[in-house]
Amino acid sequence: MFLLPSKNLTLTIPLVLLTGFLVGLQVDTSGLQKYILPVTILMIYPTMIGFTLGEVLRPNNKRLLFSSLAINFIFIPLLAYVLGSLFLRHHPGLFAGLAVASLLPTSNMTIAFTMFAGANVAAAIQLTVVGLITGSLLAPWYLLVMVGKYIPVDVLTVLKTLTMVVILPLIMGTLTYRLLLRKYTPEEFQAKFKPYLPAATAWGAIYIIFTSISTNAHRIVDNIEMIILVALLVQLLFYAINYLGVIQFSRYFFNRRDGITLVYGTALRNLSISIGLAATAFGADAALMVSLAFLIQGQAAAWYLRFIQRKAVIGEYCQSGREIEGRLKAR
Template identity: 50%
Template structure:
């Protein structure tokens, strides 16, 4: 059972593609829209598992202000400009898909930002800050950016966005804090960190895979019905995400340490596509929702491979810190 429980965490490069394929195949034959309400619960569990042991005081700390400022510049100046130029250059004949791309570029960060930062061993408190500020500013600025980019004012329900933040960030954080306090009655902080906390990580991965499965399966039929648009959409999205990865990685390497750099990449590349899909479908129609759905596939698959490459090349773990830690444990 333990091997099954930890399998997705140990084999992310296999787990994510398998779930994407399974979601697409099952969704092509079965209507899974009845599972949509469970996405919220899956997201809460996903974040909760990363929040157990999280120190709430770190949210109010000035530490991490640099990564926050850099993320705001990238998220609300550079990435929308990238999307605008791609839309004007490659999607002039597909204005509705251009609107979907614009939405994807304007809503940064989600629960996945926190989860992937934890998986990649980055700065989780910074990722939480990026998620909160990104969602708030994104909800306030998106209508005006859309007006400038695609010429249509789209009303974003700010109250609903605040409720989303409360459910997917603050509620899991509170539950994680309560769990940690309860665990400290039985374990010392050191025993919890070494023996208990690692057992929560696979739970986060399982919840993430569930969210991916439901999200893709619900949109599988729409993808099949619009095969003629998929090729151009995929080309645009691959270029869009590739540029995002390059920009955020270069900035992270130049200005930040490893942990903050990982938080910056995950807080700028990963978009809040669940909100974007809803806005795209209600405000612009099926073509806009299609490109956002495909963005979900590109985003999940690319961040899996990016983490592997980053850990090997540009965000290498600090071996000296690890050796010092093991030396202390030995002493």
């Protein structure tokens, strides 16, 4: 039961959105909002258990790392700003949610899907940690530029919130991992503890999504077409352009393994941290925008995985065909 939400997020998130919406129409859930920050810290903490400083500082993959930083902090924020300016100028909360997600790249999903695809897992870990720390430092200033004229941005509050939801869990996770390694081997950690960590994060995300949608339920009813349809359209465009752009870039400049790692290290956003920051710093609309991204991100990552796996099978089939043809000609 505990592991269930993390095993099927594509089903869990819509159910939580629907349940939160229905409950919010009947019950005042605003009291739940005061617990969003501590729940966010506890939600992020498990994702940080297992990272080591050596993996982050390893000098390999420099070109891949710098490319991911350029995409994550130039191309993707610019894309979010353009889409937000075109479609969300009259909905500053939604714009803020899109901006927050665009500035916090990568998550454990990056590492997991990179592993499933047989790509560069060591580089994925490095991209994840460096991207999160960089995003935490840059996000307050980017948000000020991107949405400051549409919604008040308190830079110090955002910076403090990011410190609480990224740096503090990272320190806690690192210390926890060191303590666990005194008693268990890395292999035992992977077998006994690692499977439960995404589940703990998923339950925290459920709490934040439920709180955000339920406290916003009546306003959604009053503006359902504008809020839901426009927000969903923007998220679909955001992910589609993101994937297509990075896939093309990776094909030109990287080999297959590193190219796949780059796609997953940039197309995926850290929605767990994003929704906590959005709800805490910008309110229910911003959290709703990030909630909708949950519906798209997992599916898009899975579709890309199927695409590259199918392409690999076709490539192997064609290679075998060429080898057979060459043997026949040689005879």
